[in-house]
Structure formats: structure tokens, C-alpha cells
Amino acid sequence: MALLRQDSLVTGQLLRLLLLHTAWEVGSGQVRYSLPEESKQGAFVARLAQDLGLEVSELVSRMFRMVSKGRGDYFEVNLQSGVLFVKSPVDREEVCGQSPLCAIDLEVIVDKPLRIFHVEVEIQDINDNAPVFPVNGLNIFIAESRLPGSRFPLEGASDADIGTNSLLIYTLSPNEHFTLDLQTKNDQTTSADMVLKKPLDREETSVHNLLLTATDGGKPEHTGSVQLLITVLDANDNAPEFNKPVYEIKLLENTANGVLVMTLNATDLDEGTNKDISYYFISHLPPDGRDLFSINSNTGEIRVKGEIDFEVYNVYEIRVEAKDKGNPPLAGHCKILIDVLDVNDNVPELAVTSLSLPVPEDAPPGTVVALISVSDRDSGDNGKVTCSIPPDLPFQLVSTFKNYHSLVLAEAVDRERVSEYKILVTARDEGAPSLSASSSILVPIADVNDNAPAFPQPVYTVFVKENNRPGAHLLSVSASDPDVRENAFVSYSVVERSVGEQQPVSSYISVHSESGHIYGLQPFDYEELQVLQFQVSARDAGFPSLCGNVTVQLFVLDENDNAPAVSPPGSGRGSPGPELVPLSAGAGHVVGKIRAVDADSGYNAWLRYEVQEAGTAGPFRVGVYSGEISTTRALEEADGPSQRLVILVKDHGEPALSATATVSLSLVESPQAVKWDSRQRVGSEGPLVDMNVSLTIAICSVSGLFVLVIVVYVGLRCHRGPEVMCGPGKATVVCSSEVGSWSYSQRQSRNLCVGEVSAKNDLMVFSPNFPHSSENWEEKQQELTPNAAGQVSLWK
Template sequence: VTGLWDSLVTRQLLRLVLLHTAWEVGSGQVRYSVPEESKHGTFVGRLAQDLGLEVAELVSRMFRMVSSGRRDYFEVNLQSGVLFVNSRLDREELCGQSPVCAIDLEMIVDKPLRIFHVEVEIQDINDNAPVFSVNDFNIFIAESRLPGSRFPLEGAFDADIGTNSLLTYKLSASEHFTLDVTTNDDQIKSAELELKKSLDREETPIYRLLLTATDGGKPELSGTVQLVITVLDVNDNAPVFNQSVYKVQMLEGSANGTLVIKVNARDLDEGIYKDITYSFSSLVPPYVKDMFKIHGNSGEIRVKGKMDFEYINLYEIQVSAKDKGNPPLAGHCKVVVEVLDMNDNAPEITVSSQSLPVPEDAPPGTVVALISVSDRDSGDNGKVTCSIPPNLPFRLVSTFKNYHSLVLAEAVDRERVSEYKIVVTARDEGAPSLSASSSILVAISDVNDNTPAFPRPVYTVFVRENNAPGAHLLTVSAWDPDLRENAFVSYSVVERSVGEQPLSSYISVHSESGHIYALQPLDYEELQVLQFQVSARDAGLPSLCGNVTVQLFVLDANDNAPAVSPAGSVRGSPGPELVPLSAGAGHVVGKIRAVDADSGYNAWLRYEVQEPGAAGPFQVGVYSGEISTRRALEEADGPSQRLVILVKDHGEPSLSATATVSLSLVESPQAVKWDSRPRGGSEGPLVDMNVSLMIAICSVSGVFVLVIVVYVGLRCHPGPEVMCEPGKATVVCASEVGSWSYSQRQSGNLCVGEGTAKNDLMVFSPNFPNSAENGEHEKLQEAQVSLM
């Protein structure tokens, strides 16, 4: 026996060497075969070579094997790429009586993720001998039975398949009995004992024969049972069934007590020999007795246990019908119960591998997870379709049999949806169909695809001049919808030149908070508007940035006192001013020339006599600065007058300057002819001053209107996203100030005499409160324009 076994193993290994590289045509699946009971380490196939993989890459690509829920019968040597047997393979344990026994393996590699399917067929070897259910088979035969009578025998069972389970029967030599083996349409062999010669109980009451069952394997294996034949006397008619074989079909899951079939037997004898009792043969296996029961008097066979197609789909029941003779005689029949499949098993879903999270810039077609589905039912009840809900950026791709890949169908955006809960539903084709579902939570990881954005395109802030160094001006803030470092924003100023100085000498921005500070005091007389750009850059790779424009308007403060020029003279020459005694009331003596470097109210000047009581007959125009007579002059007024004129602006607090004017009263009116025109006999300077004032008024008004239109347009139509580069500053006038000003930095001419021009330009702005740190400003009052 040992020699035959070694020969069998050698032949099977030779077959393995010849067949292990075979591929299933058109399926894309590697198939191997290996005999059952192969020892640990038995070579199965060069898996890496057959799959087209490099052996050196198996470890780095995280090669792994999934065996569809079974235990690890096989293992892969990652150093050689060889598939070998890992544990004992028992085909009967794995597949029972199934004609084909195969184990599906799933090979997975990463970088990139791929899946290969390998099928290993477990070949049957003749490792199971035929077995009879009993050691001794008792048969009772009446001596009156005629030659040719047949008595059914319980066949042997061989757990192997194919030729290894093909049994032949042999009976030991006997002159009274012979063995008859028949095969029905279902290829089921039945062994019967046939009586060749009449029996004589008085001559031989008991016969002992040996029945041998031999399988078709190589080497052959066999099993035996002893037939103990007892010859009975008298009752010579046994019950006979109307059918030798009954066939019936039952749905699995039939309720307890369901009628399977009613068998019927007849006995030609009379009296008690005609009364029949039905029972299962003693040779019926225990699992059949656990599933069915028979009524002794009626012959009804009913369901007793729970029938499961997936466990056993065919039952063979030996039924005996015995009369009440002494000894009793029996007839036999066979009931074959075929179990029909019902859709009683829901599909099963297994998620074997997941590539999570998914980057939001992952291209369509990226594999997210591998899904396998199975159903224990058969036929349409075992056909499973797999689906996911619509309107998701994912789809299912069938890879092999019941294996599916969950792949990305379209681009995803983490800022729109940060994660998806995908419910995978598997539904069979049974009636009614059954389904199962499994949830996969797919998280979307962030990439730096959003530029920092400011809430508005332009920030406007008003700052009073002479601010303290380091004063906080305003805070800008940008928002980035990305995550972590992709959303961490830092701020900086886009450098440019302001006059001859760099912008960084005027202001600075805190890189984290966005606070903007003034680095030096601002002077309105030097700089009225400072426009610059602040850049917001995230910390992603590569980083993205956005810009915003900041308009800083400097508000005037009253920090310049009025200046009178030339000091002490109303006509620009040394010596007292000559006034004719004949001058009547309202006669203009002269005009004080004073200017203020500030603007608005801070530059609006007021003239008054410092000591009104000492002014005598003279007075000064409050806003014009003209010195005139209040009444006609008299000799009593004295030969001369000395006036101290106080010049004040309207600032808070007010600043002032004084001018001393000496006046001499003379008799002759010819003495003051020079007052009507400047020296040299020309009115050019005065005319030039008036023309200049008119041009200035028109120019300032035109620019003011133009700037308002441009500024409103920019506010209503913000431009596109600003790239992280210094751009041309948009000139926006401080229309929100609500005023316009004319800086009185050039001195006006003072004209004395009868023909003196009285036109003067007075432009001012009201006092402004300090602007708030958040950049919002208070409304400013309108400018006032006076032509005097």
C-alpha cells in the first residue's frame, strides 16, 4: 500500500508541474491545480512570473494575498514569488461531493493598486476507502421464497469523486445467492442479492456471505460488510410496493410536518400476515432520520427537521414494509427527495481593500476600494448585482465574477463636500429578491487649490497727520477655505516707492494678524493720499496669494500758524502807510497779506485789531484783511496811528500771528496815488493772481468731480482677483472726505488804494475727528467756498 501511495503522489506531482502554468482562456485568471493532502511547502506555481510581476518588487509594492474568507491554505514566498501549500488540503472537507473543487485567491499589490485573481483547483486523490454503514447486514428470507427473488442491499459510500468513487461490488461464492448491480437513469447504483436456488431452513438456517466494495482509484481501496442471511419458515409472501423508487421534489425551508410522500405496499397473504407496518430501513443514515419521519400505519413521510439546499440537496431513503407474520416478511422501496433551492440567503458584501483618504485632485478612474459580493444560493437566486446611489462622483466597475472596484468617476472638491458616505447595495435575482448593504466612508483630503481672498477689493482708512510712530491704522483679513497649512495666511506689503522713499519706511503689516501700523508721523502738507497693496499668501506647496488695495487718506491737523508777509508793511515797503485826511468812511487804506500752510478750517484766516480801543477811526475786514476807515478822518485823530492786527485761523486749538501797521494822516491826496497800483505802474501782479485763482478753482473742481466718478465706479465694480504681484495703484480721490481744499501756500498780493481788487479765494474743510482703527471714517462736512 505504501508503494502504491508513493506512486500516486509522484504521478500527481508530475501532473502539477505540467499544468501549473495553464491560464483560463479569456478570463484573465491564473489557474493552478494541486492534489489534496499535499504536504506543507508543496510547490504550486511561480505566481510572480505568471502574473507578470517582478519578484524584487513584491515587498516594496506591499504584495498580499486574500483567500476569500477561507483559512490560509496557501502562502507566497515573497523572496522567490512561488505559491506553495501552507496547510493540509482535504478536498472532501472543502467541497464535499462537488465535482469541481477550487479555491479563489485574490492577489493585491499597491503603488499602483492592482488586483489579480488566482484559482487553485484541488484534485481528488483516492484517500477514502468505501465504507458500509454497518459491519453486519442482517437479512431474513423465508424458505418459501422462489429462486429469482431479490433483496436490496445497502451500498457503500466513498467520499472521493470521479473514478475514485466509482464502486464495484463482489460477493463471496455461494450456490444459493448471487449479486446483481444495476444503474438507474440518475447513475445511482443499486446492489441486490438474488436467490438462485430454493432455501431449506432445516438444512442451512443461516448463511454468512462477504460483500466487498472496491473503488476505481489507483491504487484501489475497498471496504466489506458481512451479510447474515437468516432463513425464515412459513410466511412466504412479503409486502410489495407499487413502485420500487419514489421521486419527489421539496422546497428548502419546508415547515415541519409537511407531507413528502405516501408510500404504499401490498401483501398477498391473509390475516395477520397481511397487516403491514412501515419504517425506515436500519441502514438509513442518522441525518436522514433527523430530517424525515414516517407513519408506521399510513406510510406517510413528513418533514421533521429544517431542509437546507446549501447543506444537502438530495436525500435517499430506504423504506421497509413488514407484515405481522412470525417471523415477519418485508418489502423495500427507495424514496429519492430532491431539495429545490429557495432564495433564503441574502448576499454578503466584503470590502477587502481601501485607498483612503482620496485627494481632492485625484484623477477620475482612481481606485478607492475593492468590493467582493457572494450569495450561498444557486441559479438566479445566487446571481448578484451590485450598485451605489446615483449623483455621487463614484462608480462601480466589475473586475471578475463577483468582484468590483469602487473608482472615482469625476473630480471632487473638499471645500464643497469633505466626505462621502457610500452605501453599496448587493441584490440577488431571486423572487422575491434579497439584498444587503454596506457603508464606506470616503474622506476627501485637502490640496492647496484656493487662493486667499479678501472680503472687499479696497480698504479705505483716514488718519490724522502727526500720528504717533507705530500707531495702528487698520486690520486686513483674508480667508482661505483650505485646511491646515494650506489655509495658514501670512501678510506682507507689496513694496513700491513713495516719492524718493520706499513704502516700507511709511507703513508695516504684521505677517500673522494683518495689523497695519504707521512707522513714522504722517504730514498732510507732504502726503495727502497713500495707496498701496497688501498681499495674503498661504503656506501650501505651491503657495497661492491674493492682493488687496489700501487707500490711506491723511487728514489735516492745525499745526501751522498763519504767516504775514512782509511783516509790518501792507504795501511791501518800509515806512508808515500814508492816509489822506480827506478819506471818508469805508476808504480802503490797505490789505494785510497772510497765508496758512494748513487747509480747510485750519487755513481759514480771521483778521481783527488786537486792541479795538486803540484802532481809532480804522477797522480791519474780518476775512478780507482790508484796513479801512470806519468814519471820516479828523485832525483830532492825530498825525499817525499804529495798529496791531491779529491774524487767527479756525483750527482747534486756534493758531495766530500779529502784524503791526503804521498809518500817517496827510493833507494831500496825491501822496497816496501809489496805492491804486503796485510800484512800476503796472497791475500785472494783481491780474495774474486773480487769473491763477480762477484757474485753480476750475482745476480743483474738475479733478474733484472726475475722482468721484472713478471712485464710485471702482467701488461698484470690483476688479478680478489680484495676482501676487505689485500692480499699478488705482488713484481714488478721497471723495468720502466730503470736501475739497486749496492749499494757501503762495502769498497773495496786498493792494492799497481806490482801485484795489477785492476778490480773494477762501477754501477750507471742517475739523475731522480721529478715524477709528477698523478703517471706518466719520462723514466729513462739505467744503465751503467764499469769493470775497
Template sequence: MALLRRDALVTGQLLRLVLLHTAWEVGSGQVSYSLLEESKHGTFVGRLAQDLGLEVSELVSRMFRMVSKGRGDYFEVNLQSGVLFVKSPVDREEVCGQSPLCAIDLEVIVDKPLRIFHVEVEIQDINDNAPAFPAPEKNLFILESRLPDSRFPLEGASDADIGINSLLTYKLSPNEYFSIDVKKNNEQRKSLVLLLKEHLDREETSVHNLLLTATDGGKPELTGTVQLVITVLDANDNAPVFNQSVYEVRLLENASNGTLIIKLNATDLDEGINKDISYSFTNSFNPNVRNMFSLDPNTGEVRFKGELDFENIRLYEIQIEATDKSTFPLTGHCTLVVEVLDVNDNAPELALTSLSLPVPEDAPPGTVVALISVSDRDSGDNGKVTCSIPPDLPFQLVSTFKNYHSLVLAEAVDRERVSEYKILVTARDEGAPSLSASSSILVPIADVNDNAPAFPQPVYTVFVKENNRPGAHLLSVSASDPDVRENAFVSYSVVERSVGEQQPVSSYISVHSESGHIYGLQPFDYEELQALQFQVSARDAGFPSLCGNVTVQLFVLDENDNAPAVSPPGSGRGSPGPELVPLSAGAGHVVGKVRAVDADSGYNAWLRYEVQEAGAAGPFRVGVYSGEISTTRALEEADGPSQRLVILVKDHGEPALSATATVSLSLVESPQAVKWDSRQRVGSEGPLVDMNVSLTIAICSLSGLFVLVIVVYVGLRCHRGPEVMCGPGKATVVCSSEVGSWSYSQRQSRNLCVGEGTAKNDLMVFSPNFPNSAENGGKEKQQEITPNLCGTL
């Protein structure tokens, strides 16, 4: 059957040859033949001698010879019959590739006389090539969340034949999820798309194996197949999408290596790593064509890197995919069509004729920065030039008049953000494809004083011990200014205000104008000033100058610089005299009390009482923390008519300071009022003091009420904000013992609220522990009193 079909084709071909010969006889004068490709050796082509009007008997004598013009030695002439026949089979795809017209030119030369004849043998295509896919298997990854009618581009098969023999149809193996859609973009190419018909379910079927078959239009039909392995991804994100599905670019055939063809742009609606996109050629991209183009995976820039030949290939169709960087990547596809143009024109010329630099950062939009002139030696559309600059710059190009453009400021600039701009001005003509020239303009931004000095923190806190030496360095503040030169030169000063009794802040501290060092001008006295809050101003040297302020909180720490002071005598008693002690007094009888205060605070104001000469105390003792003088046993006449005690009062500071009080006691038959004789001194005797029990109770009541008010006030102040400086206030804290003894530190209370914590003060009130009398006349054991911290205020 195949031989009969072949003979029928040969017979039809012979008829065509007769018709062509007749046409040649009438018209052109050039002999043309037609021959099926792959014809065997000896196949008849035509009666060449007869068609050329030559006598067969003269072919040898006239030195008949035939020459093939660069297409190989495929034909031969029988000099005995003048018949042109096939010497070796002709493969049209090897000789002419995809060219629609394939002809082999022959030259026939005879001598005597010399004549040259042109003979053309057209090679007709037969269906001897099956469709072929780029790869036997194609892997696709599709989200199960993709909607029906989603389209997935596929690279179709190619057929080396032409005409109807290369006209391909596609068929997909039967399935319920996918179908094939073929669209004809233009006369030269078709796009093949895999169409999703139904929702995918990865849990039901995770992989679909489909067979795609391509069939040509020849007789007999030939087919090619590719295995589609479709993996369903269990993810819910968005695939990258190009701003267009097909990019068409024209490129000169003499384009230089590295020429940027296009910068592709794909976007992804996801976030994070799922939004990062990598560009690549598809795996089925022709390796020979791949060597001619490069694709930057990060920027999407496609560049030319080979050699183009307009006469060989006029069109490149490149499949490009954009893949995100998630664990289960998704892919978007586009087609880049590069059309090669056989033109060669001149690039534009660009010149900067005027510059107005630098540009002040407060320059208004519309300020002209540079004047640019462009020209092109070409004419027509190739000589029409447009200028452009990269996007996302605060500049724009404005066409002023023919061949001139102004570079103007489009929006406000900030030198502290960008100090200079390198602008690439591109001039491009309107040729096809267009040529361009570029020039860089460096535009520096001039500084203006638009930034005030700023401190790194809103509040500085420093603790200084009292009695500091004058001129001592307390702390340093520093402000920064992002401006430059004089606009960034910062000087420091104190914001003046009154402290206390109309004393200016500058009488306490000074600030070095250049370094920001803060010095104390005089010794601080904790008993007069516990906290000092002031502001330091930082001012630049710009015009007009700008400034910023910071708050400094200075806290004075107490030192033990005040000795205890014994209260003056005579309070609540009559005329001075010795203390009368009844002889009938038993053990533990209170005969008097020494009262003293200390101007310091905390441990420095915590007082301790003791008899200076313990051996001379006799039957008396003094409370360690209460100052009460009591008997240690029952009095006897042998104790003498009078006793003299020297009481030493010491604080707990480092080093400790002290004072003494001398108490005279007279033993009588009946009790009388106690009389004190005290003299205050450090290391010497002091006068005795007395205090009425009612006065003690009144002071304790008033002090307790005042402390309660302070606690409520501090609580309200601390509740207002995260950082509040509570102002100074007088606070007298009194702690009373069971028998009315008391000691207190009357100082100004300093409260500091930090964050959301409670305010704390520096007062500590101590309650004494009293000795217990031994039963049945046993010895009394004196216990030292342990200080207890009163509630935090």
C-alpha cells in the first residue's frame, strides 16, 4: 500500500513537471523542477537537455557540465539521454530548515559556443518527521485552591516539517479535571494552555499522570507524546503574576553582548518569603537558544549574550516563569517574544548645558536643577528623541522646547535622608528598535538648619553626696544634630529658674557650653535641699538657631555631718535642780528621760543612748534607744544621797557623731519632779531636757496624720503617669513607745516615683524593745533594741 501511494505521488509530480516545463517554454526562460524530499538515487527529475533546447548528441562534444550552488551534490545528468536524476536523497529539513520555500539552484554550462543555464529544483516536503516535545516528561505543581478555568501555559511540540505536515493538533488523555486549550496568537505561533475544569482535592488524589499527544496533519499522521505529572499542593497562597502574559521586544541583529532586552516584573500578593520572586527559564527551554540569552533571577532582567542572525532566525519565543520562595513554591508564566530587526541607526547624543548645584534641601518643587540638550543624526522617527530618568526619584524631566529638557525638583528633599542623588538621564530615539544614550548627573543636596538638637533620653538622673567640693563634675549631657557644619554645632546652657527662696538654678550648678559637662558651684546641704530639678538647653549655631531641652534630676544624698542635739532643759517642769528619786522606788522604776534629735536622716539620725562610765551608773541604767533612765534594783541607803550620770548619745553614721548629757539624781523619802541639767556638746557634757507625756502624744498624733496625708498625696502623684517627680515636702515622723519615749528625724522628705512603683522616702522610725524584769527578784537582762523600718511612704 505504501509503494502504491508513493507511485501515485511520483505520477502526480511528473504531471506537475510537465506543466512547469510548458510554462517555462512560454515565459521565464529558466528551468524549474519539483522533487519530493528523500527521493531515492536514480529518481527521474526532468529531461534537462531537451528542456534547455540542447541536442543530446552534442552534450559530450560541447563539454556539458552541471554545477550545484552550495547545496551539496544531490543531482546528476545522464549524458547519453540528457535526463536529470537524483544522485543522493535530499533531506529538506537538513537543507532548508523551517524555510517555507526550499530550492536547490543548479548551473548548466556548455561550450562552443559558451552558454550558461540556470536550473532550480524545488524540494517538496513529505511527512517524515513526527512532532517532538522538548522533554518526555513535564512536572507541574498546582495548588488545590486554584479555581476552575485556571490556565497553565505549556510548551507545545515542534515538527521539522512544514505546511500541513507541521500543522499540529493536541489531545489529552481522558480525565475529569483537565483539558487542553490551543489559542492562535498570530500566523506564526500558537499558545498551548492546560485548563483546569474542576476543583482539585489533594487528599483524594495528590498526583495526576496525564498523557498529552501531538498529531501532525500529514498523511500518514505522525504523533509525539509528553507525560504530564501534575502534583497537587496543599497550600493556600497566590502565585506570582506578570503584568502581561506576552512581552514583545524588537532587537537589532547587531546588538552588542550584554544588551538589556527587558526587565520583567511579576508581583505576588502574599507576604514574607512567599512574596520573594525568582525568575528563570522553563526547563524545556531550547538549550541552543538558552545560550543566547541570560535572565537575572532576582531582578528579572533579560539580556542578550550571543550573536544574532536575521537571515537565520527572525523570531525567538521564550517561556519564562516566576517562582516564589515558599516551601511549596508557586509559579507564574509569561512569554517573551524577541523579534530580530535588520536595521542599523545612530544613537542619540546627550549634553548637559547648564547646572545649578548644589540644591538646598528647602528648595520648592519646580526648582530647575539642570538643562539638558539632546540630538540625533538620524531623521524621521529614528531622529525623534525622548529623555527619561529612573523612577522613585524626587526629580522629573520637563520638555522646554525642541531638543531641550529641564531637570526640575518634583518633591521636597531631605539632606539628612539622602545627601546626594546620582541621576541617570537616558535619551532614546523612536526607531524600531530604539537606541539610547545615557549620562549621569550628581546632584548634591545643601544643608539648611531644619533639625533641632536632640538628647538621647528625656531625663538625666544623678545622685550627689552633700558637702561636695565646689566645682566638682556631676554629670555630662550630650545632644546630637543631624545637620552639618554650623547647623550641627551644639552649645549647652541652663534654663534659668528659681529654686527654694528665689535662688536661681545658676547659683547651684553650671554647664560647660561646648562639652555639656555639669559642675556643682557650691556644696549641697541635704538638710536644706534634697532634690534639684532643672533643664539644660542645647542650641545649634544655625540661622535661625534651633534648640532642644532635657530635664536633669539631681538628688542630694545625706552624709553624717550633724551631731545629735539634746533638747533644752525645763520643758514641762519648774525651776532647775537635781532629780529627786524616792528611796521606795523598786526595780524598773523610770526616774527620767534623755531627749535628743539629729538633723540628719536615716541611719545617720538613728540615736543610741548609753552611760558613758558604766561602772559609775550604780543602780541605774538608760534605755539604748528610748533614752529612759530607770532603776535596775530596789534603792538602798547605802547608794548615797545623790548620783550623777553622764549619758552619751551617738548616731549610727559613718563615722558616728555624739553628744553627752549630765543627769543629777537625789534620793529622797518622797517623789518630786525630775530636774535635768544638760549641756549639748560633741565629746563634752550637755544639759538635760524634759518633755511632757501629753506633748509627746500630741506630736505623735499630728505626725501620724501628716504622714497619712503624704502617703495619699504620693499615691495620687504616682498614679498619674509612668514617670513623675514628686515635689519636696516637710514630713515629721514620730514613733512612740509604750511609756511615751520618742525620737524623730525632722527633715524634708524626698519622694521619687519611678514607673508604676510606689514612692519611697528616706525616713526610718525605730521602735525600742524594752527589758523584761526577772521574776522572784532575779537579775534584769538588758536587751539591745533592733531597728525596724517603718512603712514605706
């Protein structure tokens, strides 16, 4: 039985230890230290880690950190040893003033798991301040008629220290007439009166110089002194007297200016002017209370003239002097103690310490975001504060210790939906009426690379005129990424592939990696390349990076950059001399044909023929679109033995380009082949080939038989035979865009054969760049109709 009872006792002790350990892990502890003020930098305070039960080796890994609440950064912890030491000396008077208890609150925070410890370091006062009198010298006037035992209040000294260090003892320099009477309360000297112990004789000594010394109770002690200049006066021997030496008044803080506090009344047994009394303030404790109250020197009314604040001072001590108008004047004195009552006039104060900002968008619920402390300078219920945040936010407040709260993540967040949260923290006290204060916490959500760059459209289409300037900007592509920073920094590149004869796309265009501007690296030639299709890739800088692609279709538009090219005269016939025209040729007789081609397409390749100087054409004309040279009337001998025509071949481009061909014609009675000037030029005229007069005379003397042969030959030339469509010529690519220019069509040249004459390029067929069946092509061929000159043109 005894063994069983002992086992139960051991089990109970273990259970209590387990519960105590669990409570320590869940809750927050508080440790208190004390430290003399003005301790040097680096002074040892305590082994904080050991006292808090933390392993020194885990301080760094558990992100050990310490936060000082509101009163400066005076302490620091060595993470290698866990020792709390002084970072900068603490002046208790500067930090806490006259407060009897001076403590600095520290918060120690560790993670994994999160624990918060509250450390209080009490700053102990040392005697580092000497007593100080408000003035360096004090003039006192005493009538010689004053009796021994008369009291003369002296303005006391003040000491910034507290406790025994501020306990003052007053001493007066040795003399035979005066002594000091020290008034004490709660074992502390509150005031000192100088007492006359021997009657004064002005005729013997009119002025007494004394030294009043104040000594504090510190070790070592400090002293302060004031020079007393006592002037002995004659005559008026009754001083004013108050009905009581001390008046106690209660006054609410924030009392308005001008409010009457009290009215003093002193009496004087003298008569006449020696009985007229004036009132004056002679000292204030604390000294700055002098600016908060005023006294009417004639009536003795004391009124408020400044802002009374309970949180600054809750007790004021005022000493008043009532002085008569005798010669010399005499004075009586009293003390006024004013107790200030607290009202709820201070709103709560919030202090926010950020811990984990920004919050990653993939952070789990329960993540600590910030630590919030609230306080109120009022007292009682006026200083009790509750804290709250608005609902419908993915955050919540968790109370940790006293007026400390942790702001934690309550649910998952998405930066692309809400990039940051502005949380309004409200602190409200329990005063009547209640006061509240708010503070906004901006919680940014950190981005995670979970979105790939995306283009606003799947395909970009751009039209570029050929002969573009190398390096010219063609178009810009832009991809957007809803992420931010490096996750949204998009770089562009071209997806490499081969074009044409194994030419890489990068030899034609380049993409600026940052702006997405696409530039042409070389001039495009429509006659070589009409369509360039490639892909641009947009990749962000996240890790891992994500990318998206877009297709770009670049259409090259034709420009009028090729002048018409005139075929060499007599090409295909080999005629070496000038063109011989029989005089018997009638109107409409075809003499020859100008053959010209243009490497451009569309209107840029549509040619027009005309005589450069219409006045020199004589009986000849040239077909506007066929290029055939024919007679306008029957030839006559008056037309001369020879003619020279300068034929201008011009396209329909903007601006138009042209070429010229010079044709020399000799009028003879016998027909010959036409010879063409083998020179052509753009925008200029070639030299004329003059007819050889002697050759003309020789030809004119040919026999009649030869003339008959020529006539038969001319008859055959004038006969219109059946028209025959020859095989297709070389195909040339043209453009016919949606905006009215020619883009992506084909120009098909057909040779039109008329009778026995060599084939002429009279037919130009323009067709769009899309597939068509042979049946459609046959239907289009049926639409061909010859004109009056035997020329046919088909436009599709």
C-alpha cells in the first residue's frame, strides 16, 4: 500500500511538471531585471537566454530578436552568448523624469515555434544630479521691529533624482540672528523657513549676507546653494497674515483658461497704507507651473491661464506672498496645493512592429504578420484599451500579453487578386465617453511566379514597303504578365527558323529584348520575298521562368523601284539597219513594236507608251498600252526620206519611272525590216540614227520586179490573221492589299501572236494570290476580247 501511494505521488508530480511545461510553451513569460542608470556601454545586465530557458545555440536559427517599446534602443543581446548588455547609457531622468518607478519594457521574440517573452529592466536612480535653486541670489527685506521667532519662507531647491538621492537637507551659514526650520513630510524635507532668533538692529547691521545650502541624501552627496541678501528695514512692524498656512484645491484637468481656482484673503493689523496688501507668486513646484496660473495682485484671485494636463503633472505646489504697502513693506506667506483630477482626454496609442512583410502569396494561414502594442496615458478605466480590426479580411488579431496583439494570416491570399491590404487597427478605451484611435497597416503581398507572359492577340500582321531602311522600326509586340518585379520582367526573342534558301529569320529581323520593338535588319525586296512569318517568344525572369509565343506575319508591299526595261530593238528578228517603211503603207499600218517590261507589280508595272515629242511624230503614232508603232494616214513623199521617233515608256507608279527608245524610220518604195536603236535610257533621249541618203537613192532605183515583190510583201503585212494565244511568259509577283495598293497577286504575261508577225506581249493578266481551279481559269480566259488594234488585256 505504501509503495502504491508513493507511485501515485510521483505520478502527480510528473503530471504537474508536464502541465507547467505546456503552459510555458503556449503562454508568454516575463522576466524582470534592475540596472543602475548611466551604466556604461557593454555593461552586463543578465544571461537573458538562460533565464528564458532558451538554448544559446538556437538563437540564430530561431530568429531571436528583441524589440524595445517606445523608450529608445538602450539594450542589445549577444546572439553568441545570450547575454543582455547595455547598448547605450540610460539617463533615468531623461527617460522617466520624476516617476518613482522607471522601467524599460522589452519584447523577446523567437520563431519555430513563435514565442514572445516580456522583459522589464528597472532603471535604478544614482545620485548624478545636484540640488538646484531657481535663482542665484535672493533679496529679503526684514523690518527691525520683527520679533524673534518670525519666520521667512525660503524658496527651496529641486533635485532631478528620486528617493534618497532627492532628499534635501538645508543648512544656513553660521550667524547670530537667523536659523533654519525644516518642515518634513514622510521623512522628506518639503520646505525651509528662516527663523529670526535674535532681534535685528538696523543701526548696527543693515545688511546680512547669508548662504543657504541644500544637500541631497545620495552617496556621494551633492550640494547647491543660493546667496541670501537680507536688508533690515525700519517702521512697519506688522506683516499680512493668511487665515491658514496651507490651502488644498482639487481641479479637473483641461480646465478652461480664465476659470477661477480660488480667492486668497490676507489681513494686516496695521493701518493706512501699511494695511493695503498686494499678492504675488513667489515659487512653483514644478517650476513650469508658473505659466499655468495667474494671480490678481489686488484681489488675490487665482485663475487658470494655461493647459492643465494630468498626464504631465497631477500635483502643483504654489507659494503666495501677501505684501503690504508700508515703508518698508511687510509680507505674509501661504502655500496652495492643487490636486489635478484625471479626465478621459487621451486617445489610445498604437505601436506596430512589422515582423514578416511582405507576406508571400503562398504563405500558410497562421503566419505572423505584425506585433501590435496599445497603451493609454489616462488612468483607471480611462486607460483600459481593447483592440480590433475590420471583418472580411484574411487576417485576425490574437491577444498575446496584456496590451499586446499579434496580427496573423487567417486564410490564403492571392496577389493577382489583391496585391496589398490596408488594415485599419482600432484601439478603444473604456472611458466615458469612450475615445478611440486607428492606425493603418499596409500589408503587401509578395509575388510568386505563377503566371506566364501573354500577348493580347494570337497573331500580329504588319505591312512593310520594300526598300525599307536597315534598322527601321517595323512594329512592336507587347506581352503582359500579372506578376511583379522579376516575375513580370519580360524579355523578347525571335524563335529561330529558316526562310527561303536556308536563310535564318534573324538575318531579316531583330527583336529588342526589353521593349519588344521589331526592326528590319536589311531592306526587303518584294521581288524576292513577299511574306515573312515568324514567332516571337516572351519569357519572364522568374524562377522557374515561364514563356508565351505569338505569330507575326510580315507582308512586303511593292514600291515603284524598277524603271521599265526596253528590249533591244529588233530583238528576235536580227534586223541590223534602220526601219524601212514603204511609201505605199496606208493608215493603220503597223511598222513595229516597242517591247518593255517592269520588274515591279500592279500599277507600278503597268506601262504606258507615248511619243516623247508629239509634234515630231509626223504620220506615226504609238499604241498607249500595246507599244505598237503604226501609221495614222497614208504616207507621202512630202513626209521626207526618214523619220526619227523617241518613244517614252512610263509606268504608273508614284513617282512614275520611265525609259526611252529611239526608232529610226526610212520611207522607201520597198518594204524592209525595222531596225531599232539598241540604246535605251531612263528619263533621257538617245541619239538619232539618220537615214543614209545614198542608200535611199539606191533603193529607189531597184527594178520593178523588186518593187512588185515589196508590194506583195506589204499586202501580206497588212492582212490581219487569226489571233493565237501563246504560252505564258515569266510570272512576276505583284501586291494587292486591302487598302487599295497591289499586294499578293501574280502578274501573268501572255504573248499574243497576230498573223505571221512575231509574238507581242500585248496581254497582261493580274490575278489575286489565292488558289483557283483550272475551270475558273478557263472562265476568265473566255472574258478576253480584242480591241480595235488587235490587243487584249485581262484584269482580275
